[in-house]
Amino acid sequence: MKSVFDASNLAEVMRYLKEEGNFSQRALAERIGIGQTTVHRVLAGDIPDVQVLDNLAVYARVPRDWLYQIAFGLEVQRTHSPTVAAVANLLEAMPEDLQEMFLAQVRSVVDRRKTSPKLPDKP
Secondary structure: OOOHHHOOOHHHHHHHHHHHOOOOHHHHHHHHOOOHHHHHHHHOOOOOOHHHHHHHHHHHOOOHHHHHHHHOOOOOOOOOOHHHHHHHHHHHHOOHHHHHHHHHHHHHHHHHHHHOOOOOOOO
8 A cells, every 4th residue: 555545444444554553553542642452353343443443543543433433434535635634633633723834835825836937847
């Protein structure tokens, strides 16, 4: 898997995080803030409670709704690219004052690009 967003179920998400970080089940559990037994059960295909899903979404930096969709076997609605989803999740975790600063910076960049001549595409 190239990205956590390539996962099609919760066990794949957990496996990706474990392998990406080269973590043992215990080390991954500590980072997520859950028990090692829970990591083992999720890797075996069990669906944990909502608190575990929320902790996992925060740790993995993925949107909760996306994680819930794959956890419960729902069709994933990919309305945004993985990059947009990751940015949105990071923003959710920021205090509101930082969110506003980030938004101002993004608007500034977009405004500059609108008024700048278009650069030629790279070959």
